[in-house]
Amino acid sequence: MSTRAAPGGTSRVAAPTRREQILREAARLFAERGFHGVGVDEIGAAVGISGPGLYRHFAGKDAMLAELLVGISERLLEGGRARVEASAGDPDTLLAALVDGHIDFALDDRPLITLHDRELDRLRDDDRHRVRQLQRQYVELWVATVRDLHPATPESEARAAVHAVFGLLNSTPHLGSGLPGRGATEALLRRLAHGAFGALGVPGA
Amino acid sequence: MSTRAAPGGTSRVAAPTRREQILREAARLFAERGFHGVGVDEIGAAVGISGPGLYRHFAGKDAMLAELLVGISERLLEGGRARVEASAGDPDTLLAALVDGHIDFALDDRPLITLHDRELDRLRDDDRHRVRQLQRQYVELWVATVRDLHPATPESEARAAVHAVFGLLNSTPHLGSGLPGRGATEALLRRLAHGAFGALGVPGA
DNA sequence: GCGCGCGGTTAGTGACCGTTAACGTCCTTC
DNA sequence: GAAGGACGTTAACGGTCACTAACCGCGCGC
DSSP states (O other), rough: OOSOOOOTTTTOOOOOHHHHHHHHHOOOOOOOOGGOOOHHHHHHHHHEEEEEEEGTOOOOOOHHHHHHHHHHHHHHHHHHHHHHTTTTTTTHHHHHHHHHHHHHHHHHHHHHHHHHHTSSGOOOOHHHHHHHHHHHHHHHHHHHHHHHHHSSSHHHHHHHHHHHHHHHTTTEEEEGOOOOOHHHHHHHHEEEEEEEEHTTTOOOO | OOOOOOSSSSSOSSSOHHHHHHHHHHHHHHHHHOOOOOOHHHHHTTTSOGGGGGGTTTTTTTHHHHHHHHHHHHHHHHHHHHHHHTTTTOHHHHHHHHHHHHHHHHHHOHHHHHTTTSSSSSHHHHHHHHHHHHHHHHHHHHHHHHHHHHSOOOOHHHHHHHHHHHHHHHHGGGGGGGOHHHHHHHHHHHHHHHHHHHHOOOOOO
């Protein structure tokens, strides 16, 4: 069958594989109702096949979640590393780039952002450790950058600040509707994040 | 039996009711593994009774979650309103008080904070609407204060900013260990939150 | 044109889980 | 000191759910 790659050669954005379709819908459903709250029949129905047909593509429900979480963590870290390379050592532009990248991610892949810190414990041990390790490395990228900018900040504090800003940036799923529009939201989040980090510089009361 | 009220008259902090014990453990377990991920037997075991004994205290598993979520929402709103009263109309001190109150809450009741935005959809319709309504009112308190301080900010933007700062303040559960210590964390979150809100004033690029 | 494997289907199975039933045991109270 | 209720227990039931079994059409390579 293949179903892959457009036949005519004009391989536009590439039609999504069945696997990709399934992952997409599974991510949405898991984010909406929680891993245990979604049945395989629902996931199947969301892509037009029914129930056990999913087992032609994945070993099980767990495998879908694992692939989602590992994938997202890898992409985040990869993106972060690319920005470190591109920053040529300037921590100011690097932090700005990291913030922008994370905002893009948060706005483009809302369900994944939600899953990322919510369903980690449902993974098999090895997958969970892998995801944790990737997450840790991503955080360390940020922590190093922040401490580069604010050398007086102790490490534990910098790490807490980074997690806090993640919480800030990842808050968009809670606003389902009523967002000020993509561009404005992007700008707003950017301003808020930089405002928060900026407060690290002035240890006032 | 009663089990309530210390016998000698020195009624210290008051021994927790069985109900309260259950709610406490249920909150912890729900936060750790998700509502559907926890069995009633586990909740029972956590308080030393087993399985169906819970039904002497609650109508069902849903009832526990409902009581937790409604309770937390009510306490948040109540605390917020009290601070509005106490602020005597000064938006600066009011915002500071709201931030401090929310930080206390986030640090004292981590499991509840987690549940609050994660398991809302598992509620029966009426309970869910009640919680949503309480949450909405709490948010509006903040939005009004923020707009009082930054009149140029459009409402949708102020609301998004408030949600974002909630995400920031509620990030502490993600730091399980490695927090800089209660006092330092409190101070850090306060600085970050005010830094973020402060950035609303300067709409620069 | 024939196998064959890919991607579906429906039916069934075993486990788990929330809830109820039936029963027992103290403590309290008159 | 008997009655009654608060608080547990274990056993069982019913439903749901992930997963497996058995079966099937169809497009492709040879």
